[in-house]
Amino acid sequence: MLVYDEALRSVRSHAAVLPMEDVPIARASGRLLAQGFISPASLPPFDNAALDGYALAAEASTLEAGAELEVVGCQAAGAPPRVARGAWEIMTGACLPDGLDTVVPREQVTVLSRVPAHATRVRLDTAVETGRHVRRCGEDVAIGQQVLAAGQWLGATQMMLLHALGASRVAVRRRPRVAVLATGGELIDDPRQPLLPGQIRDANRPYLCLKLQEAGAEVVWQGGVDDDPARFQHRLDEALAYAPDLVISTGAVSAGAFDFVPQALRVRNASLVFHQVALRPGKPLLFARLREGPLYFGLPGNPAATAVGQRFFVEAAVRAMLGLPEEVPWQLPLHEAWRSPLQLHACATAQVFCSRDGRLSARVLPAQHSFRLRPLCAANAWAVAPAGIADQAAGAAVEVWSTGHLQAIAVVPEPP
Helix, strand or coil, rough: EEEEHHHHHHHHCCCCCCEEEEEEHHHHHCCCCCEEEECCCCCCCCCCCCCCEEECCCCCCEEECCCCCEEEHHHCCCCCCCCCCCEECCCCCCEEEEECCCCEHHHHHEEEEECCCCCCCECCCCCCCCCCCCCCCCEEECCCEECCCCCCEECCHHHHHHHHHCCCCCEEEEECEEEEECCCCECCCCCCCCCCCCCCCCHHHHHHHHHHHHHCCEEEEEEEECHHHHHHHHHHHHHCCCCCEEEEECCCCCCCCCCCHHHHHHHHCCCCCCEEEEEEECCCCEEECCCCCCEEEEEEHHHHHCCCCCCCCHHHHHHCCCCCCCCCEEEEEEEECCCCCCCCCEEEEEEEEEECCCCCEEEEEEEECCCCCCHHCCEEEEEEEEECEEECCCCEEEEEEECCCCCCCCCCCCCC
């Protein structure tokens, strides 16, 4: 049985970084940048008004309160710049007319005369300093500046920046292609089908497909199979026709009479890298490389064991394929004492919460059994105790990991 750290190093060593691909901006959302993005433009692209008001020329001096100015024009957003004199009524975001250098808010002037649509003469109610309320060209982003780093996740705010800069294409890392195969004659996929005695719903497969998408992978095939090794081989061939980088199965990897997956892989000349890890839950975890090239994870069938194998081993491979560095866990004090198995690397569902005085701590949830689903739903993190650490008192530092390598821990308020 392999120790946890050695097993994880083995997974990372087999997971090669995938190539990058150039995609249109419309297909870049939710992807990871393969290289830093260098700005092709300046933001703002021109000097413009920070608010509605009047643009004028202060000319490196301060205009005193009481000064009266003739308003000779109006500058709307989207209008080109023009040479100007006097004061100009201006909209937020409008290009500053050439020769003008300052904007005074409309709330700080008194209109002395006007035509129906615009003021024609105003008086300053307060002194005005040169350069106030003007957004300068390149003040936010300079042309040629790196604005996004390699490995940056392209969420809504990053996409807003790329669109503002006029990016048409970006270089992103190719998503790992994954096939998911659930084994077990007891599994029923159709929710409309009544369960017969001994049957259960297939929950692991939809869970894995969603978690893989959250992790930055692409599920290219999914299916189920009963406990017949020949039909398993046929389904695996179906999955391989979709050219996956990873194949993930659930169930049939332990030591029982129906745990056929290890032998089925040997029959097809797969290279078994390891089988069984000093881990709870998830000890029967299997990792191999198929003769056809893809990496293969055989995850145990109990839900919590599936979740641990997905989070800490499958996502480690996905992360390496995306070219991301290794994760670093938080270190937080335990809210309550935790007793973990001495000889095993223990992963427990946990809640991270913030006390009323602003301190974070982690609480290991009760009922840490691999068949239970409700603790998975209640958790916002994983607490981890390496092998050799059994008893940890309240206040002791514990490793805390998010529920997904691309997700932040959603801290909750301290329970009453």
